[in-house]
Amino acid sequence: MSQIERPRRSALYLPASNAKAIAKARTLPADIVILDLEDAVAPEAKAEARAAALAAAAEGGFGRRELAIRANGIDTPWGAADLAAIATSGVDAVLVPKVSSPADIERYQAALAAAPATLQLWAMIETCACLPQLDAIAAMAKSTRLSLFVMGTNDLAKEMRAQLTPERTPFLPFLSMTVAAARAHGVAVLDGVCNEFRDLDVFRAEAEQGLLFGFDGKSLIHPAQIEPCNDVFSPSEDELHWAGAVIAAFTLPENAGKGAIQVEGKMAELLHLEQAQRLVAVAEQIAQSKVAGA
Numbered sequence: 001m002s003q004i005e006r007p008r009r010s011a012l013y014l015p016a017s018n019a020k021a022i023a024k025a026r027t028l029p030a031d032i033v034i035l036d037l038e039d040a041v042a043p044e045a046k047a048e049a050r051a052a053a054l055a056a057a058a059e060g061g062f063g064r065r066e067l068a069i070r071a072n073g074i075d076t077p078w079g080a081a082d083l084a085a086i087a088t089s090g091v092d093a094v095l096v097p098k099v100s101s102p103a104d105i106e107r108y109q110a111a112l113a114a115a116p117a118t119l120q121l122w123a124m125i126e127t128c129a130c131l132p133q134l135d136a137i138a139a140m141a142k143s144t145r146l147s148l149f150v151m152g153t154n155d156l157a158k159e160m161r162a163q164l165t166p167e168r169t170p171f172l173p174f175l176s177m178t179v180a181a182a183r184a185h186g187v188a189v190l191d192g193v194c195n196e197f198r199d200l201d202v203f204r205a206e207a208e209q210g211l212l213f214g215f216d217g218k219s220l221i222h223p224a225q226i227e228p229c230n231d232v233f234s235p236s237e238d239e240l241h242w243a244g245a246v247i248a249a250f251t252l253p254e255n256a257g258k259g260a261i262q263v264e265g266k267m268a269e270l271l272h273l274e275q276a277q278r279l280v281a282v283a284e285q286i287a288q289s290k291v292a293g294a
Contacts, residue, residue, distance in 0.1 A: 006285065007217075007233075007289070008190060009031050009232075009233035010031050010032065010217055010220055011030065011034055011068075011150070011190055011219045012025060012028065012219075012221075012223065012226060013070070014040075016035040016036055016050070016053035017041055019052065022052075026062055029227070030223075031065060031066065032065060032067075033062060034069070034070055034219070035053040035067070036070045037053060037082055038070050038071065050078070050081065050082060064288075068091060068094065068095050068120075069086050069089065069091050070096075071094055071097075073096070074096070074107055074111060083112060084111075086119075087112050087114050087119065088115065093119065093147075094112065094120075096122070096123055096124065097152070098127055099125070099130055101133055102137055104123075105146055106140070108144075109144040115145075120146075120147045121144060121147065122146075122147065123148070125152060125178050126151070127156070128159045138185040139185050141186060142185065146187065148189065149188070149189040151190065151191050151192035151215075154195070156192075166202055175191070175213045179214040183214070189214075189215055191206075191213070191215040191219065192219060193220060194218070194221075197224055203229075206218075210232075211232055215233075234286055235283045235286075242263075242264075243276035245263050246263050247273065247277060249268065
């Protein structure tokens with residue numbers, strides 16, 4: 001299963017120092033759990049949080065969920081130690097902040113030289129400097145561990161001095177640019193967090209906006225956001241019906257070798273067949289996770 005096909009509807013951030021929250025996360029239906037050593041941890045607690053994250057990874061119990069640790073930036077006093085520890089922690093991915101250029105990816109790649117080949121490198125897209133270089137940064141996936149982008153809209157808003165409203169109007173071009181760059185180079189891509197966790201209608205609207213833009217899923221700050229997020233980013237019954245019809249139609253002998261056919265009164269091309277196959281693959285993975293109860 002490719003990185004794009006794997007369900008990554010919901011990615012829940014947790015302070016690595018919060019043992020109770022981490023224990024709870026092992027029972028939640030999030031596709032990804034991100035143990036945070038950066039924004040959620042005070043400077044004086046960084047070393048303790050790192051040790052807690054490593055202990056949680058060693059203990060395991062996250063089931064089919066992907067487990068990632070967000071490190072402090074490589075230029076911070078804690079970055080090098082974070083990366084060295086995460087390299088041999090056994091987690092699925094390291095999420096790194098403030099990536100602004102392909103050179104940053106190269107530096108993180110070098111810092112993770114001792115890690116097994118299975119460790120993925122995920123990058124936060126949250127600086128003004130990275131925006132003109134999104135395609136070049138995404139292209140690093142061909143020669144490095146880079147496999148996923150995560151939008152950091154809060155930090156981007158801070159740098160831009162822009163207002164982060166529910167409509168996210170100042171950021172709409174950058175959402176599109178990030179998704180396009182990711183897709184061009186086979187990189188998965190997650191939307192940024194929604195700071196509203198009490199009003200789930202506001203959250204759902206933002207998640208639906210992210211789906212419209214083509215994101216694979218969304219990063220979250222509260223467990224209450226998981227269920228609506230999974231619902232938004234899961235294939236609907238209508239989508240699955242159409243996908244099944246397209247796949248079935250292209251397998252008919254009379255359609256062999258055709259590049260475009262008619263399915264239920266609509267035109268379907270080979271590109272639609274590829275989309276349908278991906279949609280079904282994701283739905284099957286989601287169904288399997290529900291059966292496993294993880």
